[in-house]
Amino acid sequence: METKINIGPVHPATHGVLRLVVTLDGDTIKRVEPYIGYLHRGVEKLVETRMFMQSPSYMEKLDYVAPMSYDELYVSTIEAAMGIEVKERAKYLRMILLELQRIASHLLWLATTANDVGQWFTIYMWAFADRDRVLKLLEEATGARMFYVNMRLGGLNRDVPEQFGENAIKLMEYLDKRLPDYESFLEGNPVFLERMRGVGILKKSDAVKYGATGPVLRGSGIDYDARSNHSYYLYKELNFYASFETKGDCLARYKVRIKEIKTSINLVMSAVNKMPKGDALGMPIKLINPEPKNKEVLVRRELPRGESLMYLVADKQRPYRLGIRSPTFVNLSLTQHLPIGARIADLFPILASLDPVMGDSDR
């Protein structure tokens, strides 16, 4: 007998306002229909009515788990349209801040994933406490805990304080010691491995076919990361390599993200050590040339959730059209395919392994 159950838009495990209508045959999932759009705010249209540098704060609210990354993506798009070069120190600082943001975002993902497989809030509390340390560091650097609006054309709104580098290295060393705790806690537990291994397998060909991005794509054995494949800033100079796994199940996606936290820790450490002295401040907003150099630009960045593209058709002083390809939107389409044939209890680890943020998907 088939049963239909409605999960969401308000449900403890849907990470926001995702609604899934699940058709069950006993305990087995027959069909999943995702419904999105509960958090649609029309940002793409809204920015058309604002001047270029009035919009970064809207962009930050797209992905409220990693706001800095969207801020940076938007400002980079404007920089590309204006033809503005980023200062050397600002490049390093942006990389450091972005990687810190990635660590914070992945820690939040770790917290919710552990909860979704039924680990009662231990990893959740630990990861949130560690994420808070990262946020404190970001606050020290930018002045805000959550919505930073720290990017300016060609640089940053404000340079970091003097002891920032030292604190960053200290925090990274701490996290480096802390991560094995998480790993042994989860991977040392046979129940966790049972729940994650072989669940929600995404084949390599399917990953390409459905357009999966980010850790989901890399979990299926495809070595693609915008940071290495479309090198921007100084990721090449810092010897960045994307981490990937071949199995394509929830455990592989989990491992990819854990590896990414480690990579980010190393990136921050080496970037702090190599960072030159000098000026990192961006252009005052008043001095922006109203006439864009390039009418049409496409910029891609690797956000914590995957590759995001921003397509801008520039008008005078403001976007004529801004198109955002958001990673969550693409990855969420997988909810129709991955859980088919799995148990109802598997739906939630699968959903968590896609790491959806509904603000990002609904825009």
Next chain:
Amino acid sequence: MAIESAIVEYIAKMLPFAQQYQSLQLIIAAALVGLVILAIVVIFDYSFGWIERKLIARVHLRRGPTKVGLFGILQNAADVTKLLSKENIVPANANKVIMLSGIFLFAFLLMLAVQMLNMSSVFFSFSFSIAVLAVFAILSLLPILVFIVGWSTGNKFASISAQRSVILLVSFELSLLLAVAAVGFASGSFDFQGIVAAQANLPFAILMPIGFVVFFIAMLAEMERSPFDIREADSELVAGWLTDMSAPMYVVMLFVDYTRMFLGCSLIALLFLGGWNGPLLPGIVWFMIKVALLAAFIIVIRASTPRMRLDQALRFGWSVLLPLAIINLFWAYLLVNGII
């Protein structure tokens, strides 16, 4: 001398004219002991709630409740008061009569099972030759009530949860009872007094380690504590079979759940850890120490392990636990005949 006959004797001494009402005296004595046991259960349930909060908070690297009362000991009282003061809403498509009577029957049956426990060689309200079997008979009635209550709330999450609960409980019951059978075999008795007396030298946990592990795990499933909290899977089924229950009924269910935990810990302590046997302290104190330590251990398990999926739990129950339980039965046979 058991505490009840002591009470009967006391009544007879104080009120000589009452001697002709023998049965009335017995009833009064049983009721008094029953009330004391009820009070003990309530105190234990309350302190389990507090221990659970504090202990899990420590694992989480936080402090838990600190503000209400000393070390937050009154926090649960405050929470229960708040929940009880709320309106009791029954969903429109729920069957109110079945739902309410199911819940209270559940609570009643559990209290009946708790009354059959013997807390020391003198402190008990019943002691009869098949007391252990009677407790497990009541425990095996519970799945039916879980199913009835879950189904009667008219919520899909609740009925899925109720189905899961029944399947889980039914599949672990066999291993559980086989482990109990081994204990009965080894001690030659199905009475708590006899079983504990048989453990005077060494508890069965040491004599039958496999049986202890099987019984402990099966009891975890019976109590539906983590990793077998499949019924209440809060990240999947919202609150499982309690999803549509309002605060007052939810409090009753919390009470029932902790009572179930008390019952489970007591059974483990009585059947495998030597019950009230122990040096120096009086028997009932030893019994309570053992129950509290078991509860703390179960709570730490909850803080550290993810939830098993239903099919994984069933596979584990049938293909690992059941063979082990059968091996343990042979082990008990060898034990009784003095071969080991």
